Amino acid sequence: MIPVAPPVQSYVQNDVATIVYRIDTTQSDFWMQHTDVSIFWTRELQFRQLTESTRKAKAFEEGWDGYDAPAPNDASVARTLEVLSRVRDSKLSPYSVLPSADGGVGISFRGNANKRAVLELLNDGTSSYILFGKGYPIESSEFNSNTDLPRILQRLEEYL
Amino acid sequence: MPPQRTDGRIADQTFAADEFLFRRVPNSHIEEGELSLLAIRNGFKFEKNPPDCSSVVRSKYCAHFSDALHPDCAENKECPDTTVYFLRVGDLAKGIKPTEKVPKGSWDLYPNHDPLPRCYAHSTICSCEHSALNIPVRPPTSVRDQFRKWLWENLRSCELLQSSAANEAGSGV
Numbered sequence: 001m002i003p004v005a006p007p008v009q010s011y012v013q014n015d016v017a018t019i020v021y022r023i024d025t026t027q028s029d030f031w032m033q034h035t036d037v038s039i040f041w042t043r044e045l046q047f048r049q050l051t052e053s054t055r056k057a058k059a060f061e062e063g064w065d066g067y068d069a070p071a072p073n074d075a076s077v078a079r080t081l082e083v084l085s086r087v088r089d090s091k092l093s094p095y096s097v098l099p100s101a102d103g104g105v106g107i108s109f110r111g112n113a114n115k116r117a118v119l120e121l122l123n124d125g126t127s128s129y130i131l132f133g134k135g136y137p138i139e140s141s142e143f144n145s146n147t148d149l150p151r152i153l154q155r156l157e158e159y160l
Numbered sequence: 161m162p163p164q165r166t167d168g169r170i171a172d173q174t175f176a177a178d179e180f181l182f183r184r185v186p187n188s189h190i191e192e193g194e195l196s197l198l199a200i201r202n203g204f205k206f207e208k209n210p211p212d213c214s215s216v217v218r219s220k221y222c223a224h225f226s227d228a229l230h231p232d233c234a235e236n237k238e239c240p241d242t243t244v245y246f247l248r249v250g251d252l253a254k255g256i257k258p259t260e261k262v263p264k265g266s267w268d269l270y271p272n273h274d275p276l277p278r279c280y281a282h283s284t285i286c287s288c289e290h291s292a293l294n295i296p297v298r299p300p301t302s303v304r305d306q307f308r309k310w311l312w313e314n315l316r317s318c319e320l321l322q323s324s325a326a327n328e329a330g331s332g333v
């Protein structure tokens with residue numbers, strides 16, 4: 001079911017941070033009466049922001065890390081957008097999207113007790129996941145983003 | 161003051177355990193004070209040729225950690241929106257074992273002094289087998305992963321060095 005849309009004025013802002021601010025400050029009554037709707041739209045806004053971060057990753061030039069990290073290419077950005085849309089259908093909430101020093105784009109997750117996870121979509125077409133955290137052993141593997149993603153997202157859900 | 165130039169000096173491969181190695185980190189990859197793993201290359205460029213390994217600047221020949229940001233030590237580039245992080249030589253990861261059944265053995269990180277004409281402090285961090293000290297090799301995949309996580313856990317912002325120095329100065333008053 002598609003939740004009831006919030007008041008129209010929430011959408012007229014272009015800046016995501018401004019939208020959140022307006023939701024919190026001017027329409028609190030609406031959101032307090034529609035908690036499930038609030039969660040839905042908060043997640044919507046979060047994924048819009050992550051999508052924007054993915055597109056902006058293309059603006060990072062070679063050497064962006066202060067050394068010789070490659071810039072993300074169009075293919076890695078496109079694959080990240082596809083993976084993000086699949087993550088959106090899961091229970092996972094990504095923390096950020098950033099270029100990877102290996103060349104490509106990474107989606108970061110933060111979980112309980114300092115657990116962390118990263119999905120990397122690299123320029124050379126490879127994809128990998130990494131589960132790690134302070135005091136935890138590292139788990140990582142390459143995967144096929146076309147066929148293995150449901151299994152990998154489930155593993156991330158279990159871990160985080 | 162610009163970084164020390166090499167001026168004909170040879171490399172000095174003696175590193176004290178309490179010496180620092182400085183590395184640039186883009187501010188974009190510091191999230192709520194935490195370094196993103198994505199800022200650290202998988203494998204950290206562990207190459208067989210030490211000058212091709214990942215660059216750092218050693219404190220022994222630095223006036224200040226900000227030497228790492230000077231164009232002479234940064235491939236002639238300006239480094240806006242960059243923070244300098246550090247590692248301590250004595251803390252570098254040692255005896256990391258692969259999770260694969262083959263190969264056997266364990267791997268270490270070690271510093272290698274690799275002076276550049278206009279940056280005598282320039283060095284690299286290399287990897288070697290524990291049983292063959294300072295002979296650079298590319299470690300197996302699972303060891304590279306563990307080194308990457310180790311770097312993520314152990315790279316610290318030089319702001320910590322500044323604040324501890326300020327505290328020491330304050331306690332001496």
